[in-house]
Amino acid sequence: MTAIEKEVNPHFEDFLFDWKQKFQFLVGGYGSSKSYHVALKLILKLLEEKRTALVVREVYDTHRDSTFSLLEEIVTDLGLDHKIKCVTSPMQLRFPNGSKIIFKGMDKPAKLKSIHNVSIIWIEECSEVKYEGFKELLGRLRHPTLKLHMILSTNPVGEDNWTFLHFFKDDRNKRLILDDQELYEKRTIVTNDTYYHHSTADDNLFLPESYIEQLEEMKSYDPDLHRIARKGRFGVNGKRVLPQFEEWAHKDVMRAISAIRKPIKRVGMDFGFEDSYNAIVRLAIDHNKKILYIYWQYYKNQMTDDRTADDLEEFKQSRELIYADSAEPKTIQYFKQRGFKIKGAKKFSGSRLANTKKVKRFKKIICSSECPDVVRELKYLTYKEDKNGRIIPDEFKIDPHTFSAIWYGLDDYEVSDLKGNALRTMNKSRLGL
Known part of the structure; x- marks a missing residue:
């Protein structure tokens, strides 16, 4: 040549x-x-x-x-x-x-x-x-x-x-x-x-x-x-929904939870079957430090209710209250009949946005390495954008079932935000307190 x-x-x-x-x-x-x-x-x-x-x-x-x-x-x-x-x-x-x-x-x-x-x-x-x-x-x-x-x-x-x-x-x-x-x-x-x-x-x-x-x-x-x-680097394309999300080794998460003086424990459940998933998370909240810990997950699809109930037998023994998707009242009733302590989380017009904002108010969201599906869905979760490139604040690029489970698990719980704290401090100052 x-x-x-x-x-x-x-x-x-x-x-x-x-x-x-x-x-x-x-x-x-x-x-x-x-x-x-x-x-x-x-x-x-x-x-x-x-x-x-x-x-x-x-x-x-x-x-x-x-x-x-x-x-x-x-x-x-x-x-x-x-x-x-x-x-x-x-x-x-x-x-x-x-x-x-x-x-x-x-x-x-x-x-x-x-x-x-x-x-x-x-x-x-x-x-x-x-x-x-x-x-x-x-x-x-x-x-x-x-x-x-x-x-x-x-x-x-x-x-x-x-x-x-x-x-x-x-x-x-x-x-x-x-x-x-x-x-x-x-x-x-x-x-x-x-x-x-x-x-x-x-x-x-x-x-x-x-x-x-x-x-x-x-x-x-x-x-x-x-x-x-x-x-020339891989990364997250789009604006992250939860930039404060961190993945920790499981032992470190459990050690941190055990150090909380009065942890608030919650369980949230999202229902799914064919393309979506039954997603359950155990949560622990450090209310004073505004940290959300996610330390246990269940994530399966194509599971009938009876098989899921068999998988979750431990919740009957522990008597933990499960907050679940209220859009599935028949499924909730079935789990009650099987002996589970379960209730529907409140849904209302605008609840997706309200729940997303609630989770975003945590200073840190720390997830156990033993919750791989939570990590996969939430670590790089990004907002959908409209045709003009503006984010849609209650829509995401994937359907994050574990995020929905967290929403339901936090039903009736409120995270005070910085703006609220500042307002309360200002009111106290005006009153001379």
Whole structure:
């Protein structure tokens, strides 16, 4: 093969020629040049070996102005346009040794069935592809003799996205593959059969300074986008509902509860069956310090009332009062007949917003590590937004069943807020008390 000279960004030099691992996961901010170097890596590999590579995006039509255009630009820049043919219909790159790059979209899954002997797959903006699509593509990655590779590139998104859950950590299923903070510090890491690579605009020496300045300006008007675009880091997309939420080791939570002089104990229950869940939480309140502790959970779906009652036998023995969703009076009556101490929590017009505000008034919300579904739903819970980008104060991006259970558990309990305390103090001062 003719020697090719090409100036590249130093942070990507090792990546270009590293094909040891099956998976290569690249995450980074805007303008970091990760997509450019993936495209260059593919071209160099297919010039060297006869292979078929598949490039995938969620929507097929987006290839033309992104991946296909980028690959075509690199071919021309390398002076290889007389050897590598860039065909527009259907989009393909054809190499002199028989290698080829083909393009597919997950919006047309039937087209995937026609591909064979694909030994390399590049999923560009992989966070936009559904998890089921990723697993489908794994099944399409096969060749009788060649080593298989999958390259995934993306800007970071929320920590609830499948890319984070699969390649970093999934609290619900207690899977920790790699701490993303470690990747941000080390920049490249290999673990198991995956090569991780993190990049930002600072790694692209060909960017104008004005572009980086624009990214920095985002910090003043959109901190979330600044985290994604400038720092290239996963996180919470949107405004968090409970920024004071913390996860503690279970023993530390129980030690803190035991130190409360007169803890207020509550139990809340939300009903669910098919897509929603029966969610029950045990709560302890430090009224003076305005701290809410969550130290026990029950979280199951597709459970009939009799099976749930059997699971919760301990509540009959303890005689704990359960505050439950009053929208299910028949279910509440059934549990009463089974010997449970249970009552419906009050619901009224605007109760969702009132209950959300009540929980937000706690100075701290501390959850046991033994309540993984509470952590999963509430740690990164964010508000829904309207079409103008304004938050909807009583709607969230997921349906948090454990949050509803907390609402019901706090029925008839009031958290005094700072404004109320200030008003009382002011009134006392005026009275000379």
